[in-house]
Amino acid sequence: MIEPAGVIDVAERAGVSVGTVSNVLNHPERVAPATRDRVLRAIAELGFVRNEAARQLRAGRSRTVGLVVLDVGNPFFTDLAGGVEKTAGDHGLSVVLCNSGDDAEREEHHLSLLQEQRAFGILITPVATKTPAIDVIRGRGTPVVLVDHSSSARQCSVSVNDQIGGELAMAHLIDKGHQRIAFVGGPLSIKQVSERLTGARKALRAAGMRPGALTVVETRALNVAAGRQTGDAIADLPAKTRPTAVFCANDLLALGVLQTMTRRRVPVPGELAIVGYDDIDFASAAAVPLTSVRQPSAQLGQAAMELLIDEARASHSHQHRQVVFEPELIVRESTTPD
Amino acid sequence: MIEPAGVIDVAERAGVSVGTVSNVLNHPERVAPATRDRVLRAIAELGFVRNEAARQLRAGRSRTVGLVVLDVGNPFFTDLAGGVEKTAGDHGLSVVLCNSGDDAEREEHHLSLLQEQRAFGILITPVATKTPAIDVIRGRGTPVVLVDHSSSARQCSVSVNDQIGGELAMAHLIDKGHQRIAFVGGPLSIKQVSERLTGARKALRAAGMRPGALTVVETRALNVAAGRQTGDAIADLPAKTRPTAVFCANDLLALGVLQTMTRRRVPVPGELAIVGYDDIDFASAAAVPLTSVRQPSAQLGQAAMELLIDEARASHSHQHRQVVFEPELIVRESTTPD
DNA sequence: GGCGGCTAATGAAACCTTTCAATTTCTGCG
DNA sequence: CGCAGAAATTGAAAGGTTTCATTAGCCGCC
Numbered sequence: 001m002i003e004p005a006g007v008i009d010v011a012e013r014a015g016v017s018v019g020t021v022s023n024v025l026n027h028p029e030r031v032a033p034a035t036r037d038r039v040l041r042a043i044a045e046l047g048f049v050r051n052e053a054a055r056q057l058r059a060g061r062s063r064t065v066g067l068v069v070l071d072v073g074n075p076f077f078t079d080l081a082g083g084v085e086k087t088a089g090d091h092g093l094s095v096v097l098c099n100s101g102d103d104a105e106r107e108e109h110h111l112s113l114l115q116e117q118r119a120f121g122i123l124i125t126p127v128a129t130k131t132p133a134i135d136v137i138r139g140r141g142t143p144v145v146l147v148d149h150s151s152s153a154r155q156c157s158v159s160v161n162d163q164i165g166g167e168l169a170m171a172h173l174i175d176k177g178h179q180r181i182a183f184v185g186g187p188l189s190i191k192q193v194s195e196r197l198t199g200a201r202k203a204l205r206a207a208g209m210r211p212g213a214l215t216v217v218e219t220r221a222l223n224v225a226a227g228r229q230t231g232d233a234i235a236d237l238p239a240k241t242r243p244t245a246v247f248c249a250n251d252l253l254a255l256g257v258l259q260t261m262t263r264r265r266v267p268v269p270g271e272l273a274i275v276g277y278d279d280i281d282f283a284s285a286a287a288v289p290l291t292s293v294r295q296p297s298a299q300l301g302q303a304a305m306e307l308l309i310d311e312a313r314a315s316h317s318h319q320h321r322q323v324v325f326e327p328e329l330i331v332r333e334s335t336t337p338d
Numbered sequence: 339m340i341e342p343a344g345v346i347d348v349a350e351r352a353g354v355s356v357g358t359v360s361n362v363l364n365h366p367e368r369v370a371p372a373t374r375d376r377v378l379r380a381i382a383e384l385g386f387v388r389n390e391a392a393r394q395l396r397a398g399r400s401r402t403v404g405l406v407v408l409d410v411g412n413p414f415f416t417d418l419a420g421g422v423e424k425t426a427g428d429h430g431l432s433v434v435l436c437n438s439g440d441d442a443e444r445e446e447h448h449l450s451l452l453q454e455q456r457a458f459g460i461l462i463t464p465v466a467t468k469t470p471a472i473d474v475i476r477g478r479g480t481p482v483v484l485v486d487h488s489s490s491a492r493q494c495s496v497s498v499n500d501q502i503g504g505e506l507a508m509a510h511l512i513d514k515g516h517q518r519i520a521f522v523g524g525p526l527s528i529k530q531v532s533e534r535l536t537g538a539r540k541a542l543r544a545a546g547m548r549p550g551a552l553t554v555v556e557t558r559a560l561n562v563a564a565g566r567q568t569g570d571a572i573a574d575l576p577a578k579t580r581p582t583a584v585f586c587a588n589d590l591l592a593l594g595v596l597q598t599m600t601r602r603r604v605p606v607p608g609e610l611a612i613v614g615y616d617d618i619d620f621a622s623a624a625a626v627p628l629t630s631v632r633q634p635s636a637q638l639g640q641a642a643m644e645l646l647i648d649e650a651r652a653s654h655s656h657q658h659r660q661v662v663f664e665p666e667l668i669v670r671e672s673t674t675p676d
Numbered sequence: 677g678g679c680g681g682c683t684a685a686t687g688a689a690a691c692c693t694t695t696c697a698a699t700t701t702c703t704g705c706g
Numbered sequence: 707c708g709c710a711g712a713a714a715t716t717g718a719a720a721g722g723t724t725t726c727a728t729t730a731g732c733c734g735c736c
Contacts, residue, residue, distance in 0.1 A: 004478060006722055019684045022724055032684060040340045047478070053394040054722035056690050064389070072416050073619075081410065085437070094451055097410075099423070113432055116390040140342060140385070224619050255623040262627075281411075281562050282478040282620045285593040289600075291627075344692055355716045359693055372712060392692035395721050679736090686729070692721105699716070706709090 005046035012139045014042035024090050025050060028320025033049050055223060056118065064094050066114040067147075068107060068124040070190075072099045073223065074252060075280040076297050077125075080147070084123060091309055093120055102127055102190070102221070111137065121308040123147050123301075141287055142199045143311035147304045150322060156311055158304040158323045165293040165327035166199020167206075168189050169247045170214075171327055172291070174207045178245040178273060178335075182256065184230050185249025186218035193222070196277065200247055215243060222249060227256015234272070235264045244272060245335070251276035251283045254290055258334065262287045273335040288331035343384035343621035352380035363388060394456065402432050403646060404452040405485075406445060406462040408528075410437045411561065412590060412620040414635050415463075417487070421639025422461060429647055431458055440465055440528070440559070447476065459637075459646040461485050467529055481649035485642045487529055488660060494649055496642040496661045500530050503631040503665035504537020505544075507585045507613045508552075510629070510667055511544045516583040516611060522568050522586025522595065524556035531560070532586045532614065538585055553581060560587060565594015572610070573574075573602045582610060583673070589614035591622045592628055596672065600625045611673040634663050 011018045016035060023030045024039040031039075039229065042048075056062045068083050069077040085095045098114070100107035104127045111133050112121055121143040126134065138144045146157035155183055173181055183200055185193040197216065204214055215235070219226040227248065234242060234257070248254035254276030261268050268274055268288045279294035303323050311318045349356045354373060369377075380386075391659045394400045405422050407415040411489035423433045436452070438445035442465045449471050452460055459481040464472065476482045476493065481648070497620040511519055521538055523531040535543055535554065544653035547632055555571070556563040565586065572580060586592035592614030599606050606612055606626045641661050649656045 007724095008722080018723080019686055019688095019725080020684085023685085026724075030684075037686080047474075049450070049453050049478075050450075051395070051456065051722055053391045053400065053456060054691090054725070056391040056393055057389070057693085057722085058724045060691070072419065073413065075413075076412065078410050078416065082437075099420075112387075113390075115387050118389065118391060136385075140387075224623060255620065259623045259627075282593065282623070285562065285597045285620070285625065285627045286623060287627075289597075345694095346692080356693080357695080357718095358714085358715055361715085364694075368714075373714080389692055393694070393720090395692080396694045397721090398721075677736105680735105681734095682732085684729105684731075686727105688726100688728105690725085691723090695720085696718100697716100698718105699714100701712105701714070703712080704710095706707100 005048045010042045010048050014039045062118050066119045068098045068121045070102045070125050078276040079297035080301040081256035083298035084305050087302045087305035107259035123304050124244045145304050145308045156307045156320045160295045160325045160327050162195035166196035167203040168173040168329040170200040173245045180243040180248045182215045182243040184217045184246050225254035228260050231257040231260025247275045251278045251280045272282045291332045291335040294328045294330050343386045348380045348386050400456050404457045405434045406459045408440045414616040417635035418639040421636035422643050425640045425643035461642050483642050483646045494645045498532035498633045498663045498665050501537035504534035505541040506667040508538040508541035511583045512585045518581040520553045520581040520584045524553045561590045562594040563593035566598050569595040569598025585613045589616045589618045611645045626672045629670045629673040632666045632668050
């Protein structure tokens, strides 16, 4: 293990000053080609690697953006992360992916780490609707963009209209003639979930059906395991009162429900139609391909990153914007009997 | 946007020296309780946030470990990342997740960023078997642990025995009476893929079958799309020469193949049995629940992180170790006709 | 030959924290 | 009351880069 070389060593070897070395690294056009080559050679010979900590200390701000999501296990978020990372890369920024796991404490922990790192900016799908820590961070001058979460005009956000998504899903089920429908999702404190539910209720009213036609089953989490559990609860109901369709707040839940139905030989969609949400890759590969509400996840990530960059670069003239995408219903076998 | 406060401001406000402030932050036991409280109050009042860059500059090394994986879209890797992150968190380290996407160039890019950040250590599933950059990094004193990749004694690694996994899968198919089997996976340059193939061939020999019984279909990638494509190619073959079983190098491929078969009404496992690899959550939720080779992904991550910490803390007395886990075959409907 | 105007290169200061040897303050005891 | 020893606090140095006001070097033109 050799002592790592610094700019000073490079400068010495190349016979120039440290300032010149720095210029070769950051403003190559300012230094004469001959000198530049000499410096570059010295860098290669010494195996010099720039110390990002020192650069950052001087710059006062890092080149890293934090992306805090609710669940890395959910392909929706990894797709979104893909969009973020691509756009970030195009602007010379790197991304650190943080998983809050829908836990406010972990979210807070990640946020403080990001602040200590003087993150360039933060993209976050917050656990709670009201997160004072976020305002504090923005108050300190770090741009923050809310992702998959609509918001007031006081901050930038990127989202998909969850009410419309809920309406699309519900209207589709009503259209197929279902009279007893269950909404499966939770915790309801998650905004996306409650909005989708609101949309579903709206569709119910629009169709002139009584509110009792929709039963809400609140789950503890939005993953496959919770779906399986809920599936069992539903399958246990007597066929007469059992819902004939479920609208799940995301695809993981839907896949869990579907899995239980398959195991317990409840025909889908014959006895139970299922609609999911997100249209992840696995939705179409499921036991019965899932009808699902598609969200433009990668575009969402891209738009969020672009907003963040705008807020960072034009900090004074920046106008907060709320970008809202439209979801799209993808109909598959889980709601359409052959 | 207020000027952010530094240790100096805090010291001034609390009426102590900067050294004491630093001690409150890093060695609270060294400072008298009364003083400590005064400093903590000043910190709260000023909204002081430690500057990680400066701390790092002084320390010479960061508290971040890099985890470079082949595909964040693959749940196997996100599960693995979960294990890594948990273990890292327990030791006060944070993790940055980097996606190489099986592209050597992106891998290299991530590695240089990690070096510039003076990463505490690096966990990597390398794209190529031979990656000189890794040796250079280790030579500079940064611990590196290979993940899901066995290796020579000259470095730490954590892996699951892929040959045995291949053998298990293949032996199972042979046991079910299949005589024409396809191996689907690629690029074969990925070690995990070629090892699984080697294991499959071994099982073939052990069963006394001719090598021609196994056809190798090399894919461009290990994702659902590649699986769908291969599925079409297989389904296009005349029933007489078509394999009666496929062993896919991972579950994403298997799900893709399965999806095509379902769409094209080729009965699974009736006309085509399918075995996957990794046993991701979605494998059991598939159209036909997938038989798959389970890997202890989270444990893998945990073990890798522990090895890394050992290498970092006991750098001189450290003995490189190769931890190898055993995979396990999970049999489901995709290979067992009712 | 001298001088203006230009490009290229210089080097010290600043960024903020941690460390550690040195100093001050406290405690208990003779 | 003084002193030894322990405990608490101090303050300057170090860590590696970037910035920017200066200085040096060069060219062409009067």
